[in-house]
Amino acid sequence: MSLSHGGRLLSVRTPLIQSLRNRTPDIRRKDIPHWKRAVVLELTKPVYKDPNEGKHPSEFCKKQIKNLSKAVKEINPFEEILAKEVFEKIDNAKLVAIFHKYSMTQAGLFAARLQLNKINLQYVHHNNNIMRLAFTGTKYEAVLKLYESETVTFVSDQLNVTKLLKLEKKIRGLLLLGGVLEGRLLSVSELKQYAALPSLDVMQAQVVHTLSSAAQLISQNLVAQQVELASLLGRHIANESTPLEEANDSTPS
Template sequence: MANLNKAFLQTSTPFLIAKRFRGKINIQKPRKPHFEKQLLLDLSKPFFGPRKNTLPEISLCEKGKKEWAKIEIDNPFERILARECLEWFNTSKMVVFIHVNSISMEEKTPVYAALKKNNMHLRTYGKKIVKMATTGTRYEAVNHLFTSHQNVIFGQPENSAKMFNILKKAPQLIVMGGIIQDKLLSKNELVEFSKLPNLEVARSQLCSILQSAGSSIVGQLNQSQQMLVGHLEKHVEIQNSSKADSSPSQDNAEDSPAS
């Protein structure tokens, strides 16, 4: 049995020493804490400024304090981008502002390619660049739509229906509004505009309406004349028929005395 107990691992009993603390806690001169604890105490120690009554009067004067202003650095590259943005605004008859939710570049690239294939261009500009480009122009009102980087679609009005069909594939791109031929439109107005036919179809419909109106006026003017002509022809036919009926009776009357 003793050999069997030696075969198993023996648990070591801890060596404990019981000590009773009878001394008093030194409050006046406590022992210094550990370095990390002292560092944490120093960082979390509240800071109170000096009292105002102890400060000189010159430091209490607020007029001499300098207000810190953000220094704007002139960036030539931003001016180039602003010039490019203004050129897009001036050359595009349709400008659509897009709100972008979380979307990956893999999902955004097919939309970009489809828009470019249909002669539409998706551009991303920041608030500062758009402000530099549109300040003092007729497009200055669009600055309220920009809070940070914004996506803008530049194109022509006849491609509005194709644009909405392409954006259906990417629900992360939400249309907020747009400008069509120097007129600011909401999203609902853009949808109604996209449902309208193109210019050639509208012109053909207008021509057909004008032609139908003219033909109806001509028909109404000729109606009385045609009725008069018809009545005269009917009257002539009646007279001819009456003459034809009277001519045989006269011939019979002439032949009877001779017999």
């Protein structure tokens, strides 16, 4: 078969296709290895039985074994006593400040404690295990998310939130994570919003002014009609008494 193009004959080649039929391997029967390989496999066969043979991989997972060992770990009675003391301090405090501690020396931590002590913030010595024992199952259980790494805690019986935020910028090695204000967990942004609020005396004065202005407005609305009626009656009496006085003055004595 050929085609003509420009006066020339072009040959067309048809590809030769041949189908082959492959034998499907029998995966049920293992191939017999070479003699030397069979000898090596026989020599390297383990003598002792694998302890994990026949087990599910989840049973010998290292992470699960670690978690189980933590759960089975016995609680130290002395840590329970310390946890109760820490819970009482935090529950009775008006302000609790929780900081993340960077890599710093004991001298740097002592200097930070002195600065925070000036605004009546006392250092609470603890570790993460004590905090878990103190807060698990209580209203402060949400605070445990902050005690995953190096964390330090300070408590105060005064609401010095504004001073705390100003001093926190000057302290190196400590980062404020959040706090507990009168039993309520607050983030750093919420603490800043609380610090921006006016003092309690000013807010009480504003509330009293609002209530008194409303009471005055109600009393004015209730008395307005009576005052207007009294003024109209007074004008009416004044208008009637004026002609009588003029008539009395005009009559001869």
